[in-house]
Amino acid sequence: MRLPPGVNEKDFADAIRQFEEVVGLDWVFTSDEDLDTYRDGYSPYQGESEERIASAAVAPDDVEEVSKVVKIANAYRIPIYAISTGRDMGYGHCAPAYSGSVVLDLKRMDRIIEVSETNAYCVVEPGVNYFDMYRYLQEKGIRLILNLPDANWGGLIGNSLDHGNGYMLPEYRDHFGSHCGMEVVLANGEIMRTGMGAIPDSKVGPQYKYGLGPYVDGIFSQGNYGVVTKMGFWMYPMPEGYFRGTVQVPRHDDLHRLVEIMSYLLDSGISNGFSSVGAPVLRSAGVTDLEHLALIEKLDARNLSPEFEKYALRKGVAYWSGTLSFYGPVKVMKAQWEYAKEKLSAIPGATFQEGDTIRFPVGPDYFEKAGTTTGRTPCGIPTLTTFGQSIRGRNPTPTMGHVWFSPVIPRTGEAIFELNRVFGQYGAETGFPQFSPSSFRMPMDFLGNRVFLALFGFKLMADVEYNRKVRAVYREAARLGAEHGWSEYRSCASFYDDLMVDFSYNNHSLMCLHETVKDAVDPNGILSAGRYGLWPKHLRHMKDAKRS
Numbered sequence: 001m002r003l004p005p006g007v008n009e010k011d012f013a014d015a016i017r018q019f020e021e022v023v024g025l026d027w028v029f030t031s032d033e034d035l036d037t038y039r040d041g042y043s044p045y046q047g048e049s050e051e052r053i054a055s056a057a058v059a060p061d062d063v064e065e066v067s068k069v070v071k072i073a074n075a076y077r078i079p080i081y082a083i084s085t086g087r088d089m090g091y092g093h094c095a096p097a098y099s100g101s102v103v104l105d106l107k108r109m110d111r112i113i114e115v116s117e118t119n120a121y122c123v124v125e126p127g128v129n130y131f132d133m134y135r136y137l138q139e140k141g142i143r144l145i146l147n148l149p150d151a152n153w154g155g156l157i158g159n160s161l162d163h164g165n166g167y168m169l170p171e172y173r174d175h176f177g178s179h180c181g182m183e184v185v186l187a188n189g190e191i192m193r194t195g196m197g198a199i200p201d202s203k204v205g206p207q208y209k210y211g212l213g214p215y216v217d218g219i220f221s222q223g224n225y226g227v228v229t230k231m232g233f234w235m236y237p238m239p240e241g242y243f244r245g246t247v248q249v250p251r252h253d254d255l256h257r258l259v260e261i262m263s264y265l266l267d268s269g270i271s272n273g274f275s276s277v278g279a280p281v282l283r284s285a286g287v288t289d290l291e292h293l294a295l296i297e298k299l300d301a302r303n304l305s306p307e308f309e310k311y312a313l314r315k316g317v318a319y320w321s322g323t324l325s326f327y328g329p330v331k332v333m334k335a336q337w338e339y340a341k342e343k344l345s346a347i348p349g350a351t352f353q354e355g356d357t358i359r360f361p362v363g364p365d366y367f368e369k370a371g372t373t374t375g376r377t378p379c380g381i382p383t384l385t386t387f388g389q390s391i392r393g394r395n396p397t398p399t400m401g402h403v404w405f406s407p408v409i410p411r412t413g414e415a416i417f418e419l420n421r422v423f424g425q426y427g428a429e430t431g432f433p434q435f436s437p438s439s440f441r442m443p444m445d446f447l448g449n450r451v452f453l454a455l456f457g458f459k460l461m462a463d464v465e466y467n468r469k470v471r472a473v474y475r476e477a478a479r480l481g482a483e484h485g486w487s488e489y490r491s492c493a494s495f496y497d498d499l500m501v502d503f504s505y506n507n508h509s510l511m512c513l514h515e516t517v518k519d520a521v522d523p524n525g526i527l528s529a530g531r532y533g534l535w536p537k538h539l540r541h542m543k544d545a546k547r548s
């Protein structure tokens, strides 16, 4: 039997027996074969001694069982690590942040407690995944739309607790931001509800977030202060339609105005869906003449050649593009797009393309047409096609997963150029292809509208040396990013301490507060030790070395 660190064999055996009494023999897992299913399939340490592994897993069926399991763990000081659907691939998957923890697997708690069509919310347990909710809405003919991430076998609670996001209106696509009220089991096993839900007979728990007094929900996201057993989420009443329009602009310097105007359109709600910026002339795909290929071969992301602008103007190829999306009544979307075009026309030479207007509810013909993630997720239709892109399938060199280096940068054209100068230079020095100056990196999207999210994907391989290099480069890139005031919005356990150490303003005052709260609400330090660099007192030495 594997043992959690610091727990003796007899205590662990006693605790396991008690877990079994609570959840039943079938729902406590201790064999290596079972525990292998709780390994991080995308671990940057896969196959190495530092890979995080579970010592056991326990799968309760309701909140009372969760409470009893937590009380037992607290009595024996056994580290536990809660997961919901446990599919946070790229960000730790279902493995504990502290190796040897017992995984508290909440997948069996998969009840959809309530969906209100009139007031556009739902209340769910942690095991409810995006397919479950979609099916429920379809079967009951409920005209609400679920905002989805790309990988839909995850679930509403786990995704939101790791600050996951999707594609629709900003108030829904920030999944934690769209939650309203939660039920939490604390480290002593006590069951607590937040917001209006704290009133025993509350009628508005999933409708008004704050209740009265301090708002505490935030500490349960990317934190380790409790086990979340229910959450309310606001949902989007099915709109009449969805529409995307693209603007293209011809000159290098147009990026600044493009981002400024798009930002205005987003902040004022004129464009209310997901948006992105692109660089058609800096991409080899789509433009195929030899002159262009020669330019692309010489591309230096640190300092773009004026030849690109000349080429773009001469050939009528756009330098930059911006995509805006819209949800709502078709008439209104069209008017909003017209207004957006008017504003964007301030950039000389701007041209516009319009996508199809999709009308909800979408029928089977749409499923045929929009088989891919890009087509389906913005319409609230779950899919797993995103996994076919590079990981397995027909890929002749399948990887063993990936990690994202994804700094959040300011929403300006200048920040995009700076990102490329900084990481292009780093790539030139290290030769690591992810940061190569020969490809210009556009941010993936306007994260939550107000900032850009840059994405550098690192493949992981069944090759210890290669993965070691990935980790070293990732850490150095993170340090470099922090020097420029940028950090990740999310990461996997292998890098938590490296990243959290950068949030050091005023002698790490933020982490000091986190730790003070941790010591008060989880004095034995049993809950999700190490998550986002937050360690209980007795394990804090594990990251203190990095705090200088």
Ligand SMILES: Cc1cc2nc3c(=O)[nH]c(=O)nc-3n(C[C@H](O)[C@H](O)[C@H](O)COP(=O)(O)OP(=O)(O)OC[C@H]3O[C@@H](n4cnc5c(N)ncnc54)[C@H](O)[C@@H]3O)c2cc1C
Pocket (backbone or CB within 6 Å): 082, 083, 084, 085, 086, 087, 088, 089, 090, 091, 092, 093, 094, 106, 126, 148, 149, 150, 151, 153, 154, 155, 156, 157, 158, 159, 160, 161, 162, 163, 164, 165, 166, 226, 227, 228, 229, 386, 387, 528, 531
């Ligand atoms: C190809 C690909 C594409 C992806 N695209 C997206 C995307 O578009 N958007 C996106 O957001 N993500 C994306 N992901 C990442 C990930 O797959 C999803 O975010 C997924 O929803 C997270 O897994 P989950 O919902 O099962 O959460 P879980 O794995 O259950 O939870 C995540 C973490 O939250 C904490 N936690 C979970 N439940 C509880 C609880 N009840 N109490 C306390 N703490 C808890 C745990 O620390 C856990 O490790 C993608 C991944 C891949 C591989």
